[in-house]
Amino acid sequence: MSRPLHKFITKPTRQAEVRTQPISVSWKVKSNVTHAPKRQRGGLRWEIFAQNVITIQPRATNTLLLGLGVEMTGGVCLVSLRQSIKERRCSLQDGEVSEDVVDDIIVSIQNNSDSLVTINGGESLCYVNYIQ
Numbered sequence: 001m002s003r004p005l006h007k008f009i010t011k012p013t014r015q016a017e018v019r020t021q022p023i024s025v026s027w028k029v030k031s032n033v034t035h036a037p038k039r040q041r042g043g044l045r046w047e048i049f050a051q052n053v054i055t056i057q058p059r060a061t062n063t064l065l066l067g068l069g070v071e072m073t074g075g076v077c078l079v080s081l082r083q084s085i086k087e088r089r090c091s092l093q094d095g096e097v098s099e100d101v102v103d104d105i106i107v108s109i110q111n112n113s114d115s116l117v118t119i120n121g122g123e124s125l126c127y128v129n130y131i132q
Contacts, residue, residue: 025130028069030104035122037068046128054119056111061093066105068128070097075132079107082124089113092126 021043029037035049048066056062070077077097081090093108105128111117119125 022130022132024073024075024132026071028071028103030067030069033067037066037128044130047124048126048128050119050121050123050125052121054109056090056109056117056119058111058114058116061108061110063106063108064125066107066126066128068105069101069103070105070128070130071101072130073100075130077105078129078131079105079126080129081109081126085109085117085119085125088117090117097128 025043027039027043027046034051037049038047039045040047046068048068051067054062054064066079079092079095079097081092081095089112091110091112093110095107097105107126
């Protein structure tokens with residue numbers, strides 16, 4: 001049903017989009033994590049938290065396990081660093097998962113600054129998005 005906008009013009013009513021997890025992906029949340037990943041957008045996106053205090057030396061790289069695995073029959077998972085961490089001049093070395101089965105997603109965070117970067121335990125670290 002549409003509502004009249006003017007005498008002769010009507011505005012269409014928008015339908016709410018419900019996002020659900022497709023059958024082409026299943027997630028494996030590790031049980032031994034202190035700060036569990038948080039599921040968002042019907043299972044298409046996960047927010048990942050730092051498990052412990054992470055300290056990255058200037059111009060160095062730190063490799064982390066995210067505590068989230070994935071099994072896919074199609075599509076890819078993209079990992080994106082939180083803006084607050086990017087503002088500290090950090091970047092991801094490997095932000096794409098395209099393998100069919102990954103027990104635990106591994107990322108490398110590079111500190112591109114001349115100062116020490118500290119990420120507190122429980123702080124939001126990144127997002128993992130599934131794209132078909």
